[in-house]
Amino acid sequence: MTEETKKTKIGYYPGCAITKCSTSEEYGTSVLGVSRVIGPELVEIGDWNCCGASSAHATNHKLSTALSVRNISLAEKDGYDEVLAPCPMCSQRLIISQNDVHEDKKLREEVEDAIEMPVSSNVKVSNYLEIIKNYSMDEIAEKRKKKPEGLKVASYYGCLLLRPPKILKFDDPENPTTMDEIVAAIGAEAVDWEFKTNCCGGGFTLSRPNVVVKLTHDILEGAADAGANVIAVACPMCHANLDMRQKNIEKEYGRRFNIPIVYISELIGLALGLKPKDLGMDKHFIDTDFVVDAFSNIEE
Amino acid sequence: MSKKIGVFVCHCGTNISATVDVEKVAEEAKKNNPGVSYTTTYKYMCSDPGQKLLRDKIKEEGLDGVVVAACSPKMHEHTFRNASKKAGMNPYHVEISNLREQCSWVHPDKPTGTEKSIDLVRMMTEKTRKDKSLNPIKVPVTKRALVIGGGIAGIQAALDIADAGHEVVMVEREASIGGHMAQLSETFPTLDCSQCIMTPKMVELAQNENIKLYTWSEIEAVDGYLGNFDVKIRKKARSVDLDLCTGCSSCWQVCPSKKIKSEFDMKLGNRTAIYIPFPQAIPSKPVIDREHCLLFKDARKKNIPPNDSKVCRKCLDVCPIAPVKAIDYSQEDEIITEKIGAIVVATGYKELDDTSMYGEYGGGKYQDVITGLQFERLASASGPTEGEIQRPSDGKVPEIIVFIQCVGSRDPAKGCSYCSKTCCMYTAKHTMLYKHKVHDGHAYVFYIDIRCAGKDYEEFWLRAVEEEGATYLRGRVSRIYKKGDKLVVLGADTLTGSVVEIEADMVVLASAMKAQDDAEKFAQKLSIQYNKDKFFSEIHPKLKPVESSSAGIFLAGTCQGPKDIPETVAQAGAAASKVLALLSADELEREPVVAKVDRLPAPIFSTCIGCFYCKRVCPYGAIAEEDIKARDGSVIKTVARVNEGLCQGCGLCAATCRSKSVELAGFNDEQVYAEINSVEFS
Amino acid sequence: MKIKITTKELKSDFAKEVKERSGIDVKKCYQCGKCTAGCPVAYEMDYMPNQIIRFVQLGLRHEALTSRTIWLCASCITCSTRCPKEVKIAELMDVLREMALEEGVANPKEKNITTFHKAFLNSVKKHGRISEFWMLSEYKRKRPKTALQDIEIGPQLMLKGKLSLTPHDIKGKKSIKRIFEKFK
Incomplete structure (x- = not known):
């Protein structure tokens, strides 16, 4: 890695779910914590707004597009070439919206009128795995302090990082490997399993919990049967559904999984020797002590 | 110079006359076009009475030029030129004005159509005034055919040609002839054993005295033209002398490399490094796979001649032939040239065996997800399991098999939009073969549409359902994943509107028939055209189905597009009959519409400046460099020369020539300018 | 059907x-x-x-x-x-x-889903970002039958400091209002 890229400043678009005092704040905390150690430098873009998430795109395409694109325009205004949106709901919406306005001139004009800014097609929106893979793999190897023991990680990608593949252009939509590479880089074992890209039920957490319980059951079962003892995620919705629903699943299916669900950023943080509390390891529903303890050996 | 020209305007039923006032066109031609002495219109000029009218009027009116204003010259130029020839006129004084494809069909209203038609006829009249008599070019014919590919298509074509008494050279790139048909277990719709009907044909071919067989050989280059091809064949080093070897099998029995994946068994079985591909191979003599042979590996590693390697040498030691052994490590590729009159291309297809683009089906990582041809090998008595259906991972007899149709076919998202045509039938056959061998087994077929349109085909697949108990589910499979030792198949049945989940022991993908990997390169070598999927193109899908775009080269079998065995054999027979028609003449007549580079008296010799742009643009390789020499043999200049046998008269060279030294007969500058200048631009 | x-x-x-x-x-x-x-x-x-x-x-x-x-x-x-x-x-x-x-x-049978979307967007419209607490309470108020569902999760979230009563308002709320006005 050249000095040039090391210094890269990347616009940071946290999105609602991972900011402080939100349901997935540990994701944001750990992403920022890790970036302070291995870069790249993340700077929050000014006065960003909610991308509208599923609720906007499911009910009002133009609204969804404008809400998302506004953030990209703000990032360009702040002078960033690249924006990290760690929440895949956000990154997917931002990229799709950017693509939609690029392909549809009329939509572009309407959106520009609504957000009162020109839309930008120069800013690249990246997800968290992309950022790590593109900027930080060498740094992880260099600055790794703890070697995990006995961790068998099922890398779970879900939907939003990968689909639609033609627009997101990230990894293999059927058999992605980026997260597995990161897991390997921190010295843990990535298990081969079949449910990497299955849907967890996403936004149906509240409105259709029965759907979520079934889908997350299948995913947990797939991970457990493949021998995984922890599931790594990079999505607040995947995390919430898998972490919060294990009790309901036990009630419904009679199988107790008790598998900790951790953010990939938390795993990186633990490997770098960051304090578990600073990574939000205490904020989970399923106890993460087992994962934290796995990182007790200092690397030679 | 003052020609008497007749103009014959065709109504083409109402195809032309509905949009063009044909009477007016005829009238105008007579009134305004210099040289026109007779005009008429007729309902169908191409009909018998229409042609008779043409012949009669040429004689009665003493015409020495004719313009037929009708359909495209591609359609009937030949017809009218023949008719005029019968009336004693040189046929190259007949020109066609295309009033149908280029006028009546594309213009909606009569005034425009008529006006344009009048112009078109005037243009052709002007050209006709400058037409010169041309005479067909005669080329001698080498009475030998080349058949490229030794599958069922090639074998059939070669036998048909040889049986008619002509010599055939067959080139097969594998070590044995037989192709895919030799790999099949039983064939639809009769379920007769493929090898039982194939092997006798292979033997017949090998024993036919008119057929010279080159296996383990490839086409290096094809030069020359219709009737007179020079074909260079690369005989790849086999490391075995075919004349000496008796096929006694001692060598491959002692070969220590026993775990090489057999191509013939679609990698489900093993072979040795010196091997015959399958027991019935023709020739029944081995080849050394130099990539895997220990001796050759050693020689490569040490960078020494193979013969100097001391590693293994077991096959040589055991070879009983004396005094000279049949095994020869030092053999090298050999290039042979054969003179050929006509060529049949029967290079076949390749099964889609790389399913990596189907990540949702495991992308090739599941051992028990196999392809159609792999299933053929499992079901074949000569296959790796001797015909017992066992799954590759653990040899277990599957209790449930899921068959998935249209894998790689009808799937534009995976880059393959066409239907492979044979899979509906072979999948139905697979379910039957499976049920015959595993009576209590369950066969589930996911399909989108059933396309079984051959003779007895509909009955065949229905038999699979009604009598043999296969269950057909209408839907494409979305995903296969592994659960324990089972494969979970997620499909749909759109007829009930349901999701279907089946835990299978094995999955068979009805993989597409694809063009050979090197089809594009090969087509370029032969200057034949191919379609977007790299299947070779026939000239006309209905009327010239076995003719390639190059004269004298014919197509047979799946290299032209997916087809089954009956269709392949029929097409091979058709190609053979076309070859026989060519070889039956001592001389061939060719259209004289060819290019010529001028030759002038000394000291100029030719206006050609030798830039050879023409050579670069010629798609047929028809331009050669010719040295013009002085009496003492010294070269004065090098100029272009057109090989009339190869030239197809496209005119690219004439258009490209900077010194205007090339003339296309029948389309010279004078004629073309006369045409253009006759258009009144308003 | x-x-x-x-x-x-x-x-x-x-x-x-x-x-x-x-x-x-x-x-x-x-x-x-x-x-x-x-x-x-x-x-x-x-x-x-x-x-x-x-x-x-x-x-x-x-x-x-x-x-x-x-x-x-x-x-x-x-x-x-x-x-x-x-x-x-x-x-x-x-x-x-x-x-x-x-x-x-x-379809009224999927009112939970449509109500959720509405509550979500109302929060965005009002604050520019999601205020999870207020969004949830709107949803639960409008779909009283779901009130008891997941009753144990809310307090747990609050205990972990993951559900804040204070909405995250952005400065450019006006600009968000304008977007909602334009694309009703």
Whole structure:
């Protein structure tokens, strides 16, 4: 890695779910914590707004597009070439919206009128795995302090990082490997399993919990049967559904999984020797002590 | 110079006359076009009475030029030129004005159509005034055919040609002839054993005295033209002398490399490094796979001649032939040239065996997800399991098999939009073969549409359902994943509107028939055209189905597009009959519409400046460099020369020539300018 | 499922309207059913995804727009990803939902889902970002039957400091209002 890229400043678009005092704040905390150690430098873009998430795109395409694109325009205004949106709901919406306005001139004009800014097609929106893979793999190897023991990680990608593949252009939509590479880089074992890209039920957490319980059951079962003892995620919705629903699943299916669900950023943080509390390891529903303890050996 | 020209305007039923006032066109031609002495219109000029009218009027009116204003010259130029020839006129004084494809069909209203038609006829009249008599070019014919590919298509074509008494050279790139048909277990719709009907044909071919067989050989280059091809064949080093070897099998029995994946068994079985591909191979003599042979590996590693390697040498030691052994490590590729009159291309297809683009089906990582041809090998008595259906991972007899149709076919998202045509039938056959061998087994077929349109085909697949108990589910499979030792198949049945989940022991993908990997390169070598999927193109899908775009080269079998065995054999027979028609003449007549580079008296010799742009643009390789020499043999200049046998008269060279030294007969500058200048631009 | 198809439906411009709004050409679908086969929520739907496309193909507007399926689609985009004809099925569901809301025909049985979307967007409209606490309370207020569901989760979240009563207001709230005004 050249000095040039090391210094890269990347616009940071946290999105609602991972900011402080939100349901997935540990994701944001750990992403920022890790970036302070291995870069790249993340700077929050000014006065960003909610991308509208599923609720906007499911009910009002133009609204969804404008809400998302506004953030990209703000990032360009702040002078960033690249924006990290760690929440895949956000990154997917931002990229799709950017693509939609690029392909549809009329939509572009309407959106520009609504957000009162020109839309930008120069800013690249990246997800968290992309950022790590593109900027930080060498740094992880260099600055790794703890070697995990006995961790068998099922890398779970879900939907939003990968689909639609033609627009997101990230990894293999059927058999992605980026997260597995990161897991390997921190010295843990990535298990081969079949449910990497299955849907967890996403936004149906509240409105259709029965759907979520079934889908997350299948995913947990797939991970457990493949021998995984922890599931790594990079999505607040995947995390919430898998972490919060294990009790309901036990009630419904009679199988107790008790598998900790951790953010990939938390795993990186633990490997770098960051304090578990600073990574939000205490904020989970399923106890993460087992994962934290796995990182007790200092690397030679 | 003052020609008497007749103009014959065709109504083409109402195809032309509905949009063009044909009477007016005829009238105008007579009134305004210099040289026109007779005009008429007729309902169908191409009909018998229409042609008779043409012949009669040429004689009665003493015409020495004719313009037929009708359909495209591609359609009937030949017809009218023949008719005029019968009336004693040189046929190259007949020109066609295309009033149908280029006028009546594309213009909606009569005034425009008529006006344009009048112009078109005037243009052709002007050209006709400058037409010169041309005479067909005669080329001698080498009475030998080349058949490229030794599958069922090639074998059939070669036998048909040889049986008619002509010599055939067959080139097969594998070590044995037989192709895919030799790999099949039983064939639809009769379920007769493929090898039982194939092997006798292979033997017949090998024993036919008119057929010279080159296996383990490839086409290096094809030069020359219709009737007179020079074909260079690369005989790849086999490391075995075919004349000496008796096929006694001692060598491959002692070969220590026993775990090489057999191509013939679609990698489900093993072979040795010196091997015959399958027991019935023709020739029944081995080849050394130099990539895997220990001796050759050693020689490569040490960078020494193979013969100097001391590693293994077991096959040589055991070879009983004396005094000279049949095994020869030092053999090298050999290039042979054969003179050929006509060529049949029967290079076949390749099964889609790389399913990596189907990540949702495991992308090739599941051992028990196999392809159609792999299933053929499992079901074949000569296959790796001797015909017992066992799954590759653990040899277990599957209790449930899921068959998935249209894998790689009808799937534009995976880059393959066409239907492979044979899979509906072979999948139905697979379910039957499976049920015959595993009576209590369950066969589930996911399909989108059933396309079984051959003779007895509909009955065949229905038999699979009604009598043999296969269950057909209408839907494409979305995903296969592994659960324990089972494969979970997620499909749909759109007829009930349901999701279907089946835990299978094995999955068979009805993989597409694809063009050979090197089809594009090969087509370029032969200057034949191919379609977007790299299947070779026939000239006309209905009327010239076995003719390639190059004269004298014919197509047979799946290299032209997916087809089954009956269709392949029929097409091979058709190609053979076309070859026989060519070889039956001592001389061939060719259209004289060819290019010529001028030759002038000394000291100029030719206006050609030798830039050879023409050579670069010629798609047929028809331009050669010719040295013009002085009496003492010294070269004065090098100029272009057109090989009339190869030239197809496209005119690219004439258009490209900077010194205007090339003339296309029948389309010279004078004629073309006369045409253009006759258009009144308003 | 008792649907009678007459020339009235067959002649309708429904497919054309969908194409004009979204660019999605349902004519391309040859009904292979791969979308249905891979849909994780299909088992809950009243019509299979391929049937929804069929409705659009044949002009069955009412059936498509009043279906529960369009609301149950989780937008996981597995269908569009694997579609051999590259029909954007998941994106089609978005358009149909939008049309159903515009025409006031959204299936009342999936009111939980529509109410959730509304509560979510209300929060965005008001604050520029999601205030999870207030969004949830709006949802629970409007769908009282769900009030007891997940009753234990809320307090746990609060204990972990993950559910804040203070909304995250952005400075440019006006600009967000403008966007909502423009695209009602």
